[in-house]
Amino acid sequence: MNEILSLGIIFILGLIAQKLIQRVKIPIVTGYLLLGILIGPYILNVVSPRILRFSGLFSEIVLGIIAFSIGENFSIANLKTIGRTVFLISVGEVALAFLAVSMVLHFLLKQSIPIALVFGSIAAATAPAATIMVIREYRAKGPFTSTLLGVVAVDDAWGLILFGVFFSIAKSIACKSNVFIPVVILLALLKILGAFILGGLLGWILSYFSKLIKNRDELLIYTLGFILLSVGFSRLLDFSVLLTCLGLGTASINFAQRGRKFFDIVDSVSSPLFLLFFILVGAELELPALARLGWVGAAYLVSRVFGKWIGAYIGAKFTRAPDLIKKYIGLGLVPQAGVALGMALYVKSYFVEAGATILPVIIGCTVIYELVGPLCTKYALTKVYEIEK
Amino acid sequence: MNIIFALGIFLLVGYLSGRVASRFKIPEVTGYIVAGILIGPSVLHLIPESITEHELDFVVDLALGLIAFSIGGGLNLKQVGKLGKSIISITLFQCFGAFLLVTLTIFLFSNVLRGDRPGLLSLSLLLGAIASATAPAATIAVINELRAKGLFTTTLLSVVALDDALAIGIFGVAHAFAISLLGKGGSTLQMVTLPIREIFGSLILGGAAGFILHLIFPFFKTRREILMVVLGSVLFIGGCAISLHFSSLLTNITAGFVVVNLARRNQRFVASLDDFTPPVYAVFFVLAGTHLKFAMLAKVGLLGLIFILARSIGKIGGTFVGGHISKAPDIVKKWLGVSLLPQAGVAVGLALIAYENPILAPYSDILINVVLASVAINEIIGPPATAFAIRKSKEVNRKLIDTE
Numbered sequence: 001m002n003e004i005l006s007l008g009i010i011f012i013l014g015l016i017a018q019k020l021i022q023r024v025k026i027p028i029v030t031g032y033l034l035l036g037i038l039i040g041p042y043i044l045n046v047v048s049p050r051i052l053r054f055s056g057l058f059s060e061i062v063l064g065i066i067a068f069s070i071g072e073n074f075s076i077a078n079l080k081t082i083g084r085t086v087f088l089i090s091v092g093e094v095a096l097a098f099l100a101v102s103m104v105l106h107f108l109l110k111q112s113i114p115i116a117l118v119f120g121s122i123a124a125a126t127a128p129a130a131t132i133m134v135i136r137e138y139r140a141k142g143p144f145t146s147t148l149l150g151v152v153a154v155d156d157a158w159g160l161i162l163f164g165v166f167f168s169i170a171k172s173i174a175c176k177s178n179v180f181i182p183v184v185i186l187l188a189l190l191k192i193l194g195a196f197i198l199g200g201l202l203g204w205i206l207s208y209f210s211k212l213i214k215n216r217d218e219l220l221i222y223t224l225g226f227i228l229l230s231v232g233f234s235r236l237l238d239f240s241v242l243l244t245c246l247g248l249g250t251a252s253i254n255f256a257q258r259g260r261k262f263f264d265i266v267d268s269v270s271s272p273l274f275l276l277f278f279i280l281v282g283a284e285l286e287l288p289a290l291a292r293l294g295w296v297g298a299a300y301l302v303s304r305v306f307g308k309w310i311g312a313y314i315g316a317k318f319t320r321a322p323d324l325i326k327k328y329i330g331l332g333l334v335p336q337a338g339v340a341l342g343m344a345l346y347v348k349s350y351f352v353e354a355g356a357t358i359l360p361v362i363i364g365c366t367v368i369y370e371l372v373g374p375l376c377t378k379y380a381l382t383k384v385y386e387i388e389k
Numbered sequence: 390m391n392i393i394f395a396l397g398i399f400l401l402v403g404y405l406s407g408r409v410a411s412r413f414k415i416p417e418v419t420g421y422i423v424a425g426i427l428i429g430p431s432v433l434h435l436i437p438e439s440i441t442e443h444e445l446d447f448v449v450d451l452a453l454g455l456i457a458f459s460i461g462g463g464l465n466l467k468q469v470g471k472l473g474k475s476i477i478s479i480t481l482f483q484c485f486g487a488f489l490l491v492t493l494t495i496f497l498f499s500n501v502l503r504g505d506r507p508g509l510l511s512l513s514l515l516l517g518a519i520a521s522a523t524a525p526a527a528t529i530a531v532i533n534e535l536r537a538k539g540l541f542t543t544t545l546l547s548v549v550a551l552d553d554a555l556a557i558g559i560f561g562v563a564h565a566f567a568i569s570l571l572g573k574g575g576s577t578l579q580m581v582t583l584p585i586r587e588i589f590g591s592l593i594l595g596g597a598a599g600f601i602l603h604l605i606f607p608f609f610k611t612r613r614e615i616l617m618v619v620l621g622s623v624l625f626i627g628g629c630a631i632s633l634h635f636s637s638l639l640t641n642i643t644a645g646f647v648v649v650n651l652a653r654r655n656q657r658f659v660a661s662l663d664d665f666t667p668p669v670y671a672v673f674f675v676l677a678g679t680h681l682k683f684a685m686l687a688k689v690g691l692l693g694l695i696f697i698l699a700r701s702i703g704k705i706g707g708t709f710v711g712g713h714i715s716k717a718p719d720i721v722k723k724w725l726g727v728s729l730l731p732q733a734g735v736a737v738g739l740a741l742i743a744y745e746n747p748i749l750a751p752y753s754d755i756l757i758n759v760v761l762a763s764v765a766i767n768e769i770i771g772p773p774a775t776a777f778a779i780r781k782s783k784e785v786n787r788k789l790i791d792t793e
Contacts, residue, residue, distance in 0.1 A: 004450050004637075005628020011621025019608070054447070057392060064393075214411070217667035218404055224668050225400030232394025269665050271613040272620050 006051050007276070013039065014275045027374040029133040029278050034371070036282015047283050055280040062277040063338065064231035064245040065270055066129050070153045071203075071249015072263040073146045082143070085319040086150035092315020093151070093308045093333060094124040094158040098166075100307030104299050111296065114170035115354045118347055121166040122362060123304040125159035127337035128152040128242070129281075130370060133274060134377040136267075142386040144325050148332040148377075151312070156242045156339060157192050163343050164188035171351050195239035199247020202230050206248070207256035216265060223262045242339070281337065281370070289364035297361045301368060308333045324384040331380035335373030337366055395440045396672060402428055403671030416527045418674055418733045419768040422761065425678015432683075441679040445672070446745065450637070452673035453738040454627035455666050457557070457638040458619075460525050460735070461595075461645025462659030464550040472544055478715035479544070479708050480551045483726060484521045486707025487700045488559055492517030494699040495692060502692075502755065511567035512752045515743050518563040519760055520700040522556035524733035525549045527768065531775045541782035544721055545728055545775075553735050554646070557638045560739045561587045564746075571748050591635040595643025598626045602644065603651040606658055615661045623662075638738065670734070677737045680744070681761045682754070689755050693762040700763070704729045720782050728778035731771030732764050 013035055021031030039046045102120030105111040111119070131152055135145055168184040171177075206226045213219050227245060234244035253259040293301070309330030316326035344362035348355030381387050402424045410420025428435040496513035504512070528549045532542055562584035569583060602622055609618045623641060630640035648655045686693070708726030711717075717725075740760040744753045779785060 002628055002631050003447055004454070004624050005632055008621055008623075008625025008628045011617065012625055015609075015614070015618055015621060018614075061393060212408060214408075216664075218407065220664075221400050221404045221407070221668045221671050225397050225404055228393050228397030228400060230397075232391055232397050235391055236394060268612075269616070269668075272617045272665075275617060 003048065003050055003054070006048050010039070010047070010051075010276060010279050011272070014279050018275075027134045027378050028137050029130050029274075029374045030371060032275060032278035033282035033285070036279040037285055037287065038282075039279075040283035040285070040287075042287040047280075052280070052283065055284065058273075059277055059280065059338070060231055060235065060241055061228065062270075062273050063129065063241055064227050065266060065273065066132050067153070067242040067245035068227050068230075068249040068252075069263055069266065069270075070128060070132065070149050071246050071251075072253050072260065073149045074153075074246075074250040075253045075259075078146060082147050082150055085147055085316065085321050085325075086154060088318050089147065089312050089315040089321075089329060090151045090154045090158060092313070093311035093330060094155065094162065096311025096314065097123045097304050097307035098162060100303040100310075101300055104303040105296065109296055109299055111357070112174075114174040114351075115357055117166045117170040117173075118163075118351070118354055118358060119300060119361075121159075121162040122340050122343045122347075122358070123300065123307065124155065124162045125336060125340040125343065126152055126155045126308075126333045127335040127339065127370070127373070128156075129277070129337065130335045130374045131332055131377050133278070134374050134381065138378065138381060138387040140381045140386045141388075142384070143322070144329070144384040144386050145381070147321070147325055148329060148380075151329065151333065153242075153246050155333070156240060156246075159339060159343075160192055160240060160243075161185065161188045167343075167347065167351070170354065174351070174353065191239060192243060194237065195234060195243035196247040198233055198237070198239060199230055199244040199249075200251040202226055202233070202244075203248040203251020204255050206252055206262070207259070210256055210262075219261060220265045220269065223266055227266070285367045285370065286363050287367065289360055290367055292360050293364040294361075296357065297364050300361055301365050304336075304365075305330075305334055328380040328383050331376040334369055334376045336362075336369040341366060390437055390440065392440055392444055395436050396445075398428065398436065399672045399675045400668055403675045406675075407671070414773075416530060416731070416733075416768055416772050418524075418527060418670075419765065421671055421674035422678040422681075422765050422768070425675040426681045426765075427678075428675070429679030429681060431681060436679060441676060445676055448669065448672050448676065449738070449741050449745075450627060450631075451624070452666075452669050452734070453638055453741075454623040454641050455662055455669060456734045456738060457641035458623045458626075458645040459659065459662060459666070460550055460553050461642035461647075462649045462656070463525060463529075464547070464554070464646045464649070465656075466650050472540065472547070475712060475715035475717035475721065476544055476547045476551065479711035479717065479721075479725065480548050480555060482711030482714075483548070483704045483707030483729060484552050484555045484559070486710070487703030488517045488521040488556075490517075490703035490706075491520035491696055491699045494695050498692065498695055504751065507570040508752060511563075511570050511749070512756060514563040515560070515567055515739075515749075515756060516696060516759060518556065518560035519736050519739045520696060520703070520763075521552065521559055522732060522735040522739065523549050523552050523704075523729050524731035524735070524768070524771070525553060527731040527733055527772050528728070528775055531772050531779065535776060535779055536786040537779045537782075537784045538786055539782065539784035540718065541721055541725070541784050542779065544717070545725060545779075548725065548729065552729070554639070554642050556735060557636060557642060557739070558588055560742075561591070561636045561639060564743065568746070568748055587635055588639065590633060591630060591639035592643050594630060594633065594635055595626065595640040596647050598622070598629075598640070599644040599647025600651070602648045602658075603655060606648075606655055612661065615658055616665060619658050619661055620665065638735070638742075673734070674737065677741065677761065680741075680757050681765075682758060686758055686762060689758050689762070692755070693759045693766075696759050697763050697766060700732075701730060724778040724781045728775040730767055730774045732767040736760055736764055 017031040017035040098120040101123040102116040106116035230248045234241045312330035344359045348359045406420035406424035407417035492513045499509040565583035627637040630637040705726030712722035740757045744757045
């Protein structure tokens with residue numbers, strides 16, 4: 001079977017899944033993921049390996065588009081209203097998730113301190129893609145939605161710092177070597193800053209030259225070109241694709257006149273890309289890892305969500321955020337995917353002893369988080385009345 | 390250099406060159422191709438060949454499917470009406486005129502190249518087939534720009550659309566012919582049966598697909614869904630055709646044609662692709678431009694010139710003869726041929742199909758460079774020629790242009 005035909009079949013099955021899933025009032029993204037699991041290597045095994053190879057490339061592009069579109073919510077005006085709330089909530093949920101996971105794993109399950117620390121730092125990461133999809137599908141709008149988008153976006157930066165720091169500490173404990181923590185923090189900060197500066201610079205260029213654009217066709221080519229360039233650059237420089245494209249989007253909404261046009265035009269073509277993306281994500285979920293989760297997996301799974309929820313609640317306490325936001329924001333932070341997997345793979349390459357325990361757990365939990373996460377997000381959005389009827 | 394980076398550069402360079410081109414009133418396509426030449430290995434060498442050669446094949450397949458489906462979707466039988474006879478006659482004569490004339494002259498002059506007789510004959514046949522294609526997109530753009538309307542314009546639109554379907558058919562035959570000429574062990578019988586199988590297979594598959602699409606379209610209502618179902622169908626239909634060794638272009642043209650003519654409501658579905666295609670086309674044409682090699686161009690310069698001249702004479706002469714036989718109005722007879730000179734996506738696409746075929750490898754560089762040179766030149770002189778011919782026909786609507 002050639003690739004074009006495989007893609008065509010994936011599309012058509014995706015549409016059928018979408019039509020079916022809409023009847024049971026479950027988010028479409030869950031339908032795509034389930035379909036992906038179904039046609040993936042562990043059940044029907046009908047996706048050709050060549051498609052799966054191409055999916056790595058493709059998913060970076062889609063992640064770039066997603067991060068770019070989060071930037072739309074970060075106009076200066078919007079940041080002024082939600083900035084403080086987002087900051088405090090994200091600090092709370094990241095810290096509590098880290099503490100809850102590492103303490104439960106160390107004290108209850110007797111994991112060594114290094115392993116517990118690394119687990120905890122990975123727990124901070126969330127995945128924005130599925131959350132965005134749910135928000136987009138139900139056209140959710142309001143203070144909860146924009147706060148959630150903010151927290152999801154900032155999470156990636158916190159995750160990078162936390163992981164950078166505690167991975168180094170864990171390794172130095174395990175190997176009894178010395179690391180100079182300020183340097184590690186500085187390096188992580190530099191990478192984050194670099195990503196933002198790169199994205200911001202490209203976004204400024206995008207805004208500056210956008211006056212020349214004459215029509216919709218040009219606008220689409222132009223905007224996509226900049227997104228791909230940002231993804232390409234950040235890969236080249238080993239920056240976070242998410243943060244770079246977030247910088248691009250944030251700069252675009254703030255520097256350009258009528259900056260919304262960039263986001264609207266990308267939104268008009270992104271549906272087919274998202275369909276393909278989530279089906280391929282589903283096809284790559286490793287079902288067998290579920291069976292090997294064990295107690296450590298279960299503990300990680302539960303304590304992370306618990307930590308996120310309580311942490312977000314505590315963080316929100318310090319703001320004037322409405323009660324509804326306090327109560328439900330943690331539910332939007334359940335999904336975990338590529339970023340966490342990337343961290344776990346990194347652990348496996350550079351800290352082999354810990355990687356052997358950590359990687360399978362993260363892989364297995366990804367399956368559950370990805371499937372359950374969108375449902376939680378939808379539940380939260382319904383509860384705060386931000387879904388249009 | 391990673392592929393995503395390269396794609397980003399393709400898009401931005403494409404945007405830039407399209408902008409510059411439209412400032413000089415040249416079609417964007419020309420800008421894209423010239424930009425591709427500039428960033429390609431011949432000039433700046435910005436993108437390594439490892440990326441331009443085969444990594445992006447799927448963009449080519451996708452773009453071709455979309456182009457073909459749109460062409461078929463543009464062929465609305467209702468518009469044709471009474472003009473049917475002259476449209477068919479003109480299409481046949483100018484299409485075969487360009488095909489035969491180019492094939493013959495290229496074959497006569499091909500002894501400047503190294504190669505054996507069957508090889509050169511194959512090359513000539515393929516080039517002849519590609520010569521018969523025109524550029525619906527560029528033509529439609531000119532017509533829209535002039536707000537032209539009338540008998541001449543309608544004839545032109547229908548001829549352009551039909552011509553490409555026919556050109557793809559001719560190419561299918563030529564391609565199958567070339568493969569059996571060059572391939573070892575191909576029998577004479579196969580030279581006849583292969584093309585017939587390919588063409589009829591494509592028509593049947595495309596027709597069936599079009600009918601099924603007509604049945605399922607009503608289930609999809611929102612813009613997002615419509616875009617997804619059309620995109621998925623184009624990929625699926627193209628993929629089926631490739632698997633069965635049919636022509637994916639002809640299959641998609643047929644599907645588009647059938648679905649649009651079954652019901653008026655289906656036009657919305659074909660039109661939904663317009664939102665999605667600009668970046669795909671930009672990458673497609675810039676990528677095509679990177680295949681142009683100056684060193685090769687010096688070698689095939691003469692052939693390119695012959696190709697352009699023979700094609701023009703074939704198109705203009707063929708239109709005259711076809712128009713004469715079907716008793717078309719003088720203005721159509723005289724000027725329609727001139728307006729058929731633009732050449733773009735279909736020609737490039739057909740050339741890339743030949744380029745990707747390993748059997749044709751010894752001739753593929755010559756072929757693609759002749760075609761790219763011709764497309765670049767025809768896309769510069771073609772659209773103005775079309776505009777000129779439409780002005781001659783006095784179907785330009787001044788009022789509409791002025792009021793804007």
